[in-house]
Amino acid sequence: MATFGNLSARLTDTFKNLRAKGKLSAADVDGTVREIRRALLEADVALEVVKEFTAKVRERALGDEVNRALNPAQQVVQIVNEELVGILGGEQRRLRFAKNPPTVIMLAGLQGAGKTTLAGKLAKWLRDQGHTPLLVACDLQRPNAVTQLKVVGEQAGAAVFAPHPGNTGAGEDATSGDPVRVAKDGIAEARAKQHDFVIVDTAGRLGVDAELMRQAGDIRRAIDPDEVLFVIDAMIGQDAVATARAFQESVDFTGVVLTKLDGDARGGAALSIRSLTGRPILFASTGEGLGDFEPFHPDRMASRILD
Numbered sequence: 311m312a313t314f315g316n317l318s319a320r321l322t323d324t325f326k327n328l329r330a331k332g333k334l335s336a337a338d339v340d341g342t343v344r345e346i347r348r349a350l351l352e353a354d355v356a357l358e359v360v361k362e363f364t365a366k367v368r369e370r371a372l373g374d375e376v377n378r379a380l381n382p383a384q385q386v387v388q389i390v391n392e393e394l395v396g397i398l399g400g401e402q403r404r405l406r407f408a409k410n411p412p413t414v415i416m417l418a419g420l421q422g423a424g425k426t427t428l429a430g431k432l433a434k435w436l437r438d439q440g441h442t443p444l445l446v447a448c449d450l451q452r453p454n455a456v457t458q459l460k461v462v463g464e465q466a467g468a469a470v471f472a473p474h475p476g477n478t479g480a481g482e483d484a485t486s487g488d489p490v491r492v493a494k495d496g497i498a499e500a501r502a503k504q505h506d507f508v509i510v511d512t513a514g515r516l517g518v519d520a521e522l523m524r525q526a527g528d529i530r531r532a533i534d535p536d537e538v539l540f541v542i543d544a545m546i547g548q549d550a551v552a553t554a555r556a557f558q559e560s561v562d563f564t565g566v567v568l569t570k571l572d573g574d575a576r577g578g579a580a581l582s583i584r585s586l587t588g589r590p591i592l593f594a595s596t597g598e599g600l601g602d603f604e605p606f607h608p609d610r611m612a613s614r615i616l617d
C-alpha cells in the first residue's frame with residue numbers, strides 16, 4: 311500500500327538501529343520513541359494522537375516486558391505493532407444489520423471524498439453476498455451526482471432511487487429538491503420492493519459548511535439510519551481533525567470509511583481518525599474500480615505499516 315510508504319520506511323530504519331543493540335538502555339528507548347514520533351508527525355498523524363501513542367509505547371518499552379525479553383528490540387517492535395492495532399481500532403467492526411430489514415446506511419463526507427463511488431462499491435459488495443441494495447440519490451447539490459449514482463448503480467447491478475421532477479417537491483429542477491423527502495421516499499420504495507439494504511448518498515461540499523452540515527443532520531434525524539458512515543479521503547492530512555469533528559457534531563456517524571488508500575499520500579488521517587472520533591473504521595477503499603474495496607482489519611493495516 312503506497313500510502314504508508316514513507317512511514318514504513320522510517321519505522322523500518324528506526325527498528326534496524328534498535329536491533330543492532332543488545333540490551334536496551336532508557337536512552338535507547340527514548341531515542342527510538344523520538345524517531346517514531348517524528349515519523350508519525352511527518353505522516354500527518356494528528357498531534358494529540360501522536361502524543362498519546364508515543365507515551366504508551368515509551369511506558370511499555372521501559373517496563374518489564376522488554377527487560378525480561380530474550381530479544382528486547384523485537385519486543386519493542388511487537389509493542390509498536392500492538393499499539394498501532396490499538397489506535398486503528400483493535401478488533402474488526404462489522405457492518406450492523408437491522409433486525410427488521412431494510413438496513414439503512416447513510417453516507418456523509420466532503421465533496422470528492424469518494425461517497426458516490428463508495429455507494430457503488432458497497433452495493434456490489436452486498437450484491438456479491440446475495441443482498442438486494444437500493445441506492446438512494448440524495449446529493450441534489452452537485453448537478454452530476456444523480457447521474458453518477460445511476461452509473462455506479464448499474465455497474466454494481468443495483469437499483470437506484472433518484473428524484474425526478476414531481477417527487478422532489480421542486481418542480482422541474484431536481485437539483486433544488488428536498489433531500490430529506492427523497493431519502494424518506496427512497497426508504498419507502500425499498501420497503502415496498504423488498505430491498506434488504508438502502509444506501510443513502512448525500513451531498514458534500516469542498517469544505518465544512520454550515521448549510522451542508524444542517525442538511526446532513528436533517529437527513530439523519532428523518533431516516534434514523536442503522537449506520538451513518540463518514541467517508542474520508544486518507545490524503546486529507548491535518549484537516550482530518552476539524553473535518554471529522556464537524557461531521558461528528560452534525561451527523562454523529564457510527565463508523566468511518568477511509569478512501570484513496572492507494573494514493574501516495576502520507577496516510578495520517580487513517581491513523582488518527584479512530585482516536586479522534588472514537589468511531590471504528592469499517593471499510594477501506596483502495597482505487598476507483600468497484601472492486602477496490604474491503605472490510606477494514608486493524609491488524610492487517612498495522613502489519614502493512616510495519617512490513
Ligand code: GDP
Pocket residue numbers: 419420421422423424425426427428514569570571572573595596597598602
Ligand atoms: P463524492 O463527491 O464524495 O461523491 O466523491 P466521488 O465518489 O465522486 O469520488 C471523487 C473522485 O475520487 C472520483 O474521481 C473517484 O473515482 C475517486 N475515488 C473515489 N474513491 C477512490 C479510491 O479509493 N482511490 C482512488 N484513487 N480514487 C478514488
